[in-house]
Amino acid sequence: xxxxxxxxxxxxxxxxxxxxxxxxxxxxxxxxxxxxxxxxxxxxxxxxxxxxxxxxxxxxxxxxxxxxxxxxxxxxxxxxxxxxxxxxxxxxxxxxxxxxxxxxxxxxxxxxxxxxxxxxxxxxxxxxxxxxxxxxxxxxxxxxxxxxxxxxxxxxxxxxxxxxxxxxxxxxxxxxxxxxxxxxxxxxxxxxxxxxxxxxxxxxxxxxxxxxxxxxxxxxxxxxxxxxxxxxxxxxxxxxxxxxxxxxxxxxxxxxxxxxxxxxxxxxxxxxxxxxxxxxxxxxxxxxxxxxxxxxxxxxxxxxxxxxxxxxxxxxxxxxxxxxxxxxxxxxxxxx
Amino acid sequence: xxxxxxxxxxxxxxxxxxxxxxxxxxxxxxxxxxxxxxxxxxxxxxxxxxxxxxxxxxxxxxxxxxxxxxxxxxxxxxxxxxxxxxxxxxxxxxxxxxxxxxxxxxxxxxxxxxxxxxxxxxxxxxxxxxxxxxxxxxxxxxxxxxxxxxxxxxxxxxxxxxxxxxxxxxxxxxxxxxxxxxxxxxxxxxxxxxxxxxxxxxxxxxxxxxxxxxxxxxxxxxxxxxxxxxxxxxxxxxxxxxxxxxxxxxxxxxxxxxxxxxxxxxxxxxxxxxxxxxxxxxxxxxxxxxxxxxxxxxxxxxxxxxxxxxxxxxxxxxxxxxxxxxxxxxxxxxxx
DNA sequence: ATGAAAGCGCTAACAG
DNA sequence: CTGTTAGCGCTTTCAT
Numbered sequence: 056x057x058x059x060x061x062x063x064x065x066x067x068x069x070x071x072x073x074x075x076x077x078x079x080x081x082x083x084x085x086x087x088x089x090x091x092x093x094x095x096x097x098x099x100x101x102x103x104x105x106x107x108x109x110x111x112x113x114x115x116x117x118x119x120x121x122x123x124x125x126x127x128x129x130x131x132x133x134x135x136x137x138x139x140x141x142x143x144x145x146x147x148x149x150x151x152x153x154x155x156x157x158x159x160x161x162x163x164x165x166x167x168x169x170x171x172x173x174x175x176x177x178x179x180x181x182x183x184x185x186x187x188x189x190x191x192x193x194x195x196x197x198x199x200x201x202x203x204x205x206x207x208x209x210x211x212x213x214x215x216x217x218x219x220x221x222x223x224x225x226x227x228x229x230x231x232x233x234x235x236x237x238x239x240x241x242x243x244x245x246x247x248x249x250x251x252x253x254x255x256x257x258x259x260x261x262x263x264x265x266x267x268x269x270x271x272x273x274x275x276x277x278x279x280x281x282x283x284x285x286x287x288x289x290x291x292x293x294x295x296x297x298x299x300x301x302x303x304x305x306x307x308x309x310x311x312x313x314x315x316x317x318x319x320x321x322x323x324x325x326x327x328x329x330x331x332x333x334x335x336x337x338x339x340x341x342x343x344x345x346x347x348x349x350x351x352x353x354x355x356x357x358x359x360x361x362x363x364x365x366x367x368x369x370x371x372x373x374x375x376x377x378x379x380x381x382x383x384x385x386x387x388x389x390x391x
Numbered sequence: 392x393x394x395x396x397x398x399x400x401x402x403x404x405x406x407x408x409x410x411x412x413x414x415x416x417x418x419x420x421x422x423x424x425x426x427x428x429x430x431x432x433x434x435x436x437x438x439x440x441x442x443x444x445x446x447x448x449x450x451x452x453x454x455x456x457x458x459x460x461x462x463x464x465x466x467x468x469x470x471x472x473x474x475x476x477x478x479x480x481x482x483x484x485x486x487x488x489x490x491x492x493x494x495x496x497x498x499x500x501x502x503x504x505x506x507x508x509x510x511x512x513x514x515x516x517x518x519x520x521x522x523x524x525x526x527x528x529x530x531x532x533x534x535x536x537x538x539x540x541x542x543x544x545x546x547x548x549x550x551x552x553x554x555x556x557x558x559x560x561x562x563x564x565x566x567x568x569x570x571x572x573x574x575x576x577x578x579x580x581x582x583x584x585x586x587x588x589x590x591x592x593x594x595x596x597x598x599x600x601x602x603x604x605x606x607x608x609x610x611x612x613x614x615x616x617x618x619x620x621x622x623x624x625x626x627x628x629x630x631x632x633x634x635x636x637x638x639x640x641x642x643x644x645x646x647x648x649x650x651x652x653x654x655x656x657x658x659x660x661x662x663x664x665x666x667x668x669x670x671x672x673x674x675x676x677x678x679x680x681x682x683x684x685x686x687x688x689x690x691x692x693x694x695x696x697x698x699x700x701x702x703x704x705x706x707x708x709x710x711x712x713x714x715x716x717x718x719x720x721x722x723x724x725x726x727x
Numbered sequence: 728a729t730g731a732a733a734g735c736g737c738t739a740a741c742a743g
Numbered sequence: 744c745t746g747t748t749a750g751c752g753c754t755t756t757c758a759t
Contacts, residue, residue, distance in 0.1 A: 062752055073730045078754060088728055103531055108508040110752030112445040113735045128473050134465040141491050150505050152488035155477050169486050172444040195439055308674050338644050340676050398736055409746045414738060424744055446736030449751045
């Protein structure tokens with residue numbers, strides 16, 4: 056009956072040593088005579104002993120677990136970032152628990168609260184802007200947080216990303232220079248910091264540099280959704296734009312297909328540059344020209360930064376609080 | 392300094408009650424006088440007390456956490472299943488921790504071991520076949536496991552899925568009946584139970600029913616990969632097939648694009664039916680005709696089943712050990 | 728190099 | 744309705 060009831064005490068008794076010694080062996084503490092170590096190891100194997108991570112966490116106040124919060128698991132962008140996070144976490148012996156907050160973001164506070172209750176040692180946040188409630192939650196804990204592949208309205212949070220403003224500017228400039236006609240921009244939502252301080256700024260700079268006028272009517276919101284972007288196609292056409300920079304790939308694919316299905320030829324009649332460089336850019340036809348991002352690296356660097364933050368030693372690691380990775384462009388078929 | 396050092400004891404003292412009472416309030420135990428409850432609640436708020444899930448888990452031997460193991464987080468199929476799992480888990484107050492095993496699957500044992508060490512109350516497994524090592528791990532624990540959206544070589548594991556054999560048969564029959572020419576099949580790997588007992592059987596049945604001959608040369612492996620399927624296009628053409636049933640959407644998209652880029656017109660010169668019905672089927676052009684699966688429901692039902700298994704009361708819940716959900720077909724543009 | 732003992736923060740009988 | 748008392752399984756000083 057009593058399955059898995061073999062504890063550190065069982066092992067200790069069987070090996071005729073103290074719990075402390077077993078603990079040392081399990082944790083690789085060098086202060087154990089080789090013979091003793093071997094004896095304990097044998098018993099562990101024989102009894103099939105598995106340390107209980109919960110008990111360990113309670114006693115040591117460390118769980119070697121980091122929480123990763125993702126807004127939508129079905130979005131390839133986050134999935135690709137998660138890959139980098141995962142690898143580095145494994146490398147540093149951290150377990151990761153991925154949690155999904157769902158599009159709306161109301162669940163975000165709950166999710167983070169849950170992570171904190173579980174005593175994670177750190178958090179990688181890929182969510183939307185930080186609500187007051189969430190900030191309060193974060194403030195009342197000492198767990199380090201790093202933002203990966205985004206920026207939030209919370210400047211105190213260390214961040215790993217590309218230079219969104221610059222990338223946006225370059226993308227839009229390319230488009231304007233290619234067609235000398237109005238260029239639209241499609242973003243997830245306008246009420247986020249990443250829009251107001253990065254996408255919008257970059258867009259306006261590009262317009263200014265190329266002698267175009269800014270018109271708010273040319274900026275569309277599609278809630279990161281394929282379907283919404285798809286439906287936006289007529290409106291975007293209507294506004295006179297002959298090209299668009301789209302911040303996310305789901306939306307870019309939606310717009311592309313919406314235009315194509317409406318009989319518009321991309322790139323001849325309309326050009327698109329996408330922003331995320333996930334595999335979706337290569338799935339659709341014509342393939343999407345895109346800003347290239349080192350997605351895997353962004354995840355990896357975030358996690359690495361987090362490990363430093365968790366080893367308080369590197370408290371100055373917090374200085375690297377806004378890491379910018381290089382971006383580029385991959386010209387595919389949605390531009391000429 | 393001492394942030395977050397407010398424990399149940401702190402609250403108890405401040406509220407002038409015992410720890411037990413605080414515990415009762417926190418856990419919604421009705422045996423507390425309303426006045427007392429309110430007093431405790433006030434202190435909790437004032438002190439911003441957060442129960443420590445680790446301590447709770449140790450004391451109660453339940454973590455209200457279930458582990459979800461995914462082979463590749465970047466695969467939309469799993470992401471969509473995860474959504475259903477997540478919702479039901481939330482509904483039943485379970486936390487879920489998603490873990491990625493990475494394509495190869497060698498990490499699987501590690502991942503499951505980690506989950507078990509964390510004392511999860513249950514596991515939803517979406518992985519590949521169960522290795523001996525993994526089975527041993529599972530056997531030595533009492534944690535219930537349910538397989539979602541797949542089948543494994545472990546018959547003892549309860550499973551929620553569609554009828555793969557039948558769906559495959561129908562898909563292949565459609566194809567054969569439409570063209571009366573050889574129909575290929577593209578699968579992830581041939582050495583898995585889901586292939587030998589389901590896809591292959593269904594394929595062979597369809598062939599038999601339509602009077603075609605089985606030829607192993609017409610079955611291709613693409614390791615669930617877009618790129619591999621893309622590269623397979625010439626070989627598939629070469630073997631004389633004029634249509635293919637592809638078990639996964641990534642592969643189907645790869646094949647489709649591979650063919651298209653090779654100048655083959657889909658569906659006029661070659662037809663494709665895909666098997667997963669993720670959003671990718673609608674991303675590509677022509678859109679992929681596909682078996683439809685209630686992805687969300689598969690996830691949801693799996694999780695529901697797991698909750699029953701975790702409440703030992705429903706021990707007979709294990710009887711529903713192979714739940715089949717209805718599938719269908721969505722005819723899009725890759726077939727005529 | 729090893730052991731004894733005191734918790735980690737909470738739940739769960741058991742009393743009352 | 745409320746408090747007391749044991750632990751849960753492990754880590755961690757502090758001795759030895």
